[in-house]
Amino acid sequence: MSTGKPRIAALLAAAVLTPGLAACAPSAPTGPGGNASSDAAGQLTGTVTVFAAASLKASFSALADEFEAKNPGATVALSFAGSSDLATQITQGAPADVFASADPRNMAKLADAGLLDGAATNFATNHLQIAVPPSNPAAIASLADLARPGVKVVVCAGQVPCGAATYAVEKAAGVTLAPVSEESSVTDVLGKVASAEADAGLVYVTDVKGSGGKVKGIPFPEAAEAVNTYPIATVGPSRNKELAAAFIAMVTGSEGRKTLADAGFGVP
């Protein structure tokens, strides 16, 4: 107990001081331009904490690895969750340097709270697709098929962004769905379809692509009525703005474009 106490205190002090010291360390003189990350290779040091929407997990993990490979002194700490959870965490003081939201609404929450450093940049788009089990047991071919009696459809609840998009495409198509479940997250919808509990679900095109063949995607024209835009921004209280700007530059640059396109994201 008595020996443990100072040790814990030292650890705490180290944890508090490290980001501060990192910020004081000689960092790249180059401005946060479009190619800062490659210009400043080897000079950028410290940890950049990136809070990103859950749907960005695969792409951002790949980009983070690439970023660390290019900047040996830099570490990217990633935190994935629902955009609204992340926005809440940041307003409650979570130490994020970069926030990548799956919708402009949650980014606006941070802007309203004065927590953004500069403006947000739109870097990707996503839209809905019908997901069905690979065998497509209910023979779904269009959005209208989902409204057929006896078809078990799972969608997102209206309170979450994918649910709002679902409502928009329903309205555009003049179709009223009677889902058997309204899930709180798009991954739950995907899970219910992948396990074939549901005959069909509405998820993002990136979810279908990321499922690795566990679900089959069926595009439908009305999806264009509800295109979701992903903004990214530096969080105001960030202690490592240079690194944050370099990471954002990478996401919005050609490498980011390619990685995101591979995952199924569109260009804003």
Next chain:
Amino acid sequence: MGPTNGGGYHGIPPWIYAIAAAGGLLVLLPLAAMAARVNWPQFIPLVTSESSLTALGLSLRTSAASTALCIIFGVPLALVLARARFPGQRLLRAFVLLPLVLPPVVGGIALLYTFGRQGLLGRSLEAAGIQIAFSTTAVVLAQTFVALPFLVVSLEGALRTAGGRYEAVAATLGARPTTVLRRVTVPLVLPGLASGAVLSFARSLGEFGATLTFAGSLEGVTRTLPLEIYLQRETDADAAVALSLVLVAVAVTVVGLTYRRPGEQGRRSAPAGSTDAARPEGAR
């Protein structure tokens, strides 16, 4: 427990109180912080919105149903675990208690592969025209799965404490096993059964992960109060906090009721039931 409680020795070192207080605060402080965040002027409208009342009603109905199932299945399980002797008994107990420590989402996945459309039993049930996934039945199953161990643990403990002396006497007087069970065993462990049932009810009320994974979330059908809170949190933090407080209040009331009961009953019936009967059992 009995001797130190009834006896005079209370020599708890003072520093124990300090650590106990810190432990208590760890639980109480977050709840107090939540209560402080409640939008009191809007509290009544927030918790009496239609979707909230629907969710609360569904939660109470399904929890009552799963408590009934817990009693139906849990009493025989507890009896077998406490009184019978057979190979693999320890293993059976470990598995029955497993849902206590299992992450609820794991329970949900397990239920999905049992009762789901493609599941072990689900396929035959579906062929028979019974669909469980996305139904209120699925909610009750999920709640029963996680709540059953609470009843079994409480009752098994009560059965062991009560011992088998009265039953043995009843049997020598010619009572058949079912009569002994009904007239002697069950009345003897009724406080334990009641506290187990109330705990199961409280656990069912709080079930979230298995329900979400297995049953889905549809207003009035599968969206229980915890699921409603989770969803409200996305758009209306005030409503989520207010509903959380309702859930805490119901749970505290329910659990508070049980934990008073065994104490009181125990003290009253201790000389007649538990303590006396426990001695021969322990001496064996």
